[in-house]
Amino acid sequence: MALRDEWHRARAVAWKDLTAERRSKAGFNAVAALAVTILVLFGFALGPDSEAIRAAAPGALWLAALFAGVLAFNRSYQMELDGGALEPLLMYPGARRALFAGKLMANFVFVLLLLVIVIATSLVLFQVAVPPTWPALLIVVLLGAVGLVTLGTFYAAMASRSRAREVLLPLLLFPMLVPVLLAAIQATKALLVGGAMNDAGAWTSLLVAYDVIFLILTFLAFDYVIEA
Amino acid sequence: MHSIDTELAVDATGVARRFGARWVLRGASLTLRTGEAAGLVGANGSGKSTLLRILCTLLRPTAGTARIFGADVVQDPDLVRASIGFFSPIPGVYDDLTARENLLFAATMLGRPKRTADETLERVGLTHVSNERVRGFSSGMLRRLALARLLVHSPRLLLLDEPYNNFDVSGIALVNELIRETLARGGAALVVVHDVASAVPVVGPWFTLRDGIVVPSSGIPLGIPSPTPALAMASAGGTR
Numbered sequence: 001m002a003l004r005d006e007w008h009r010a011r012a013v014a015w016k017d018l019t020a021e022r023r024s025k026a027g028f029n030a031v032a033a034l035a036v037t038i039l040v041l042f043g044f045a046l047g048p049d050s051e052a053i054r055a056a057a058p059g060a061l062w063l064a065a066l067f068a069g070v071l072a073f074n075r076s077y078q079m080e081l082d083g084g085a086l087e088p089l090l091m092y093p094g095a096r097r098a099l100f101a102g103k104l105m106a107n108f109v110f111v112l113l114l115l116v117i118v119i120a121t122s123l124v125l126f127q128v129a130v131p132p133t134w135p136a137l138l139i140v141v142l143l144g145a146v147g148l149v150t151l152g153t154f155y156a157a158m159a160s161r162s163r164a165r166e167v168l169l170p171l172l173l174f175p176m177l178v179p180v181l182l183a184a185i186q187a188t189k190a191l192l193v194g195g196a197m198n199d200a201g202a203w204t205s206l207l208v209a210y211d212v213i214f215l216i217l218t219f220l221a222f223d224y225v226i227e228a
Numbered sequence: 229m230h231s232i233d234t235e236l237a238v239d240a241t242g243v244a245r246r247f248g249a250r251w252v253l254r255g256a257s258l259t260l261r262t263g264e265a266a267g268l269v270g271a272n273g274s275g276k277s278t279l280l281r282i283l284c285t286l287l288r289p290t291a292g293t294a295r296i297f298g299a300d301v302v303q304d305p306d307l308v309r310a311s312i313g314f315f316s317p318i319p320g321v322y323d324d325l326t327a328r329e330n331l332l333f334a335a336t337m338l339g340r341p342k343r344t345a346d347e348t349l350e351r352v353g354l355t356h357v358s359n360e361r362v363r364g365f366s367s368g369m370l371r372r373l374a375l376a377r378l379l380v381h382s383p384r385l386l387l388l389d390e391p392y393n394n395f396d397v398s399g400i401a402l403v404n405e406l407i408r409e410t411l412a413r414g415g416a417a418l419v420v421v422h423d424v425a426s427a428v429p430v431v432g433p434w435f436t437l438r439d440g441i442v443v444p445s446s447g448i449p450l451g452i453p454s455p456t457p458a459l460a461m462a463s464a465g466g467t468r
Contacts, residue, residue: 005339012336020324023361084318087286088377092337093310227288 006098013089013102018109020079027075028110035068035118043125050127057126058188061118062181065111066148068118070170072110073152076103077160086160090226100153100222107149115141128192136200137191143207144184147214151176154218158225180214183207237262237385237416238283242292244440245278252278254440255292258418265386265407265417267427269449270437276420279437280387283418284314296385313383317390319374321362327373328358334377344380352376352402367394375402386410386417392426404430424449 021027042060046053080086089099119141123130131137155173159165183206190200238260245253252275260266270276281287283294285305293300299307321330331345349358352372357365362373371394378386391403407417407430421427434445 008339009337012333016322016325016329016333019329020322023324079322083323084316084320085322086320087314087316087318088320088334089337090286091284091309091312091314092334093306094337094339095306 006095006101009092009094009098010101010105013099014105014109017076017079017103017106021075021106021110027072028113031068031071031075031110032114032117034071035064035114036121038064038067039118039121039125053126054128054193055189057122057128058185058192060126061115061122062144062185062188064118064122065115065145066174066177066181068114069111069148069152070173072114073107073149073156073173074159074166074169076107076110076153077156077165081160096223096226097219099226100157100219103157104149104153107153108145111145111149111152112142115145131191133191133200136204137188140184140187140191140200140204140207143204143211144180144188146211147180147184147207148177150211150214150218151180154214154222154225157222180207180210183210235261236295237264237297238294238418239298240279240283240292240294243279243282243289243294244291245275245282245287246290251440253282253289256437256440256442257292258435258442260416260418262384262414262416263411264433265411265419265431267424267431267434267449268418268420268437268442269422269424269434269445274437275440276437277389279442280314280389280418280420284312284387285309286314311384313378313381313386315374315378315386315388315391317393319370321370321373321377323363324361326359326361327354327365327376330362330373331376331380334380338381340380348376348379351379353398368396368399371395372399372402375399375406379406382410382413384410384413384415386415386419388417388419390420390422392421392423400426407431 039060042056043053046056080089090096122128151173155176156169159168159172162168183203187200187203187207190203236259238258240256240258242255242257243253244251244255256275256279268276268279278287282289283296283301285301285308288302295301296308297311301308325333327349328345331348332342335342335345349355352375354369354372354376357369362370365373386407388403392400395403407419410417419427419431428448434447434449435442436445436449
């Protein structure tokens with residue numbers, strides 16, 4: 001019963017965030033534009049060597065998603081702070097992990113949409129063909145997004161209490177994301193531009209392990225970081 | 229976890245709170261029984277809002293204890309939050325949602341049926357704008373929407389911080405009606421006000437927060453007391 005209530009509350013938070021985001025539009029458009037710009041800049045930086053471009057594609061697409069994602073994570077709490085809505089949100093009875101779950105779901109949808117744009121742009125810009133192992137690639141993208149969103153949503157909650165939240169979030173988040181990014185990039189590389197399937201399997205397993213660990217830890221610690 | 233005490237709505241003892249080196253509360257004690265609506269007055273910066281925010285679990289006290297219907301605000305915050313409704317000067321609504329969507333969200337978060345959102349919108353006089361985004365609302369309309377959120381909750385204890393701000397006559401009547409209904413249900417209310425006149429019909433006893441301590445007022449407070457010069461210096465210097 002309590003779990004069902006928490007699920008309803010988490011779903012309400014996600015619906016509220018996504019509805020507000022859909023209505024404002026400016027947020028997603030700006031974040032997607034930033035991601036595409038980063039990819040184009042990578043293309044310029046790598047020069048005309050098509051092999052080098054193809055080899056760098058997995059790293060470029062995940063870094064573009066990371067940099068653009070940071071803006072999205074910040075926005076998700078900025079929405080609460082702008083209208084003074086964070087306090088009423090924290091005042092609702094029930095476990096606060098439902099709030100975290102709701103924010104997580106909304107950010108997950110947001111980052112997945114972002115990744116669709118980033119991957120489509122990467123395939124064109126970096127001249128990479130859709131691999132026959134695309135279902136495995138899809139799983140890697142989903143797992144990478146879970147890791148990115150879990151840590152991003154958690155550290156954005158922590159930074160939301162600080163005046164320097166825009167600077168603080170990347171400082172806290174980037175070092176913690178290194179293992180997730182490394183695993184996601186290597187698994188994507190193995191599937192997208194060649195390499196043994198075993199490599200992808202090992203990196204994917206690592207990604208699953210990181211996701212599970214970070215999900216458990218962030219849910220346990222959320223109550224403490226959101227406190228005033 | 230403590231059992232719910234039906235007699236004492238608020239039982240705060242020696243509550244102190246420090247922000248940096250400045251002590252805002254220095255051992256405030258306050259008891260409020262069910263069926264009572266107490267008024268709390270005090271000069272700007274005297275700590276009225278801080279005390280309310282401690283009672284509604286948004287701030288932790290630096291020292292002292294506070295219980296709401298027997299539940300400790302630090303040890304059992306979930307239990308406390310289930311029985312209180314906090315009305316802040318900031319409406320805390322979502323600009324990009326409509327008035328109805330804001331209330332539907334509140335109803336879901338509070339585990340109330342969705343129909344309460346429509347009923348409440350009608351009661352606060354916002355039915356005609358229920359499907360409009362609140363971004364264009366006046367401050368009075370935003371306050372009505374925040375009040376509607378409180379009506380959806382219908383808590384046992386109301387913690388109201390300057391509830392009459394930006395309200396017209398009908399808005400003031402609505403606030404007083406909410407207080408009366410809560411008392412009739414066996415609840416209680418603690419009302420922080422500067423506009424004492426609006427609260428007089430429903431509020432009493434009265435307390436004054438001065439020098440970080442709550443003192444009972446002998447009658448309806450006519451003027452808002454200023455902190456003593458000695459205390460103002462001590463606050464800045466960090467002594468409690």
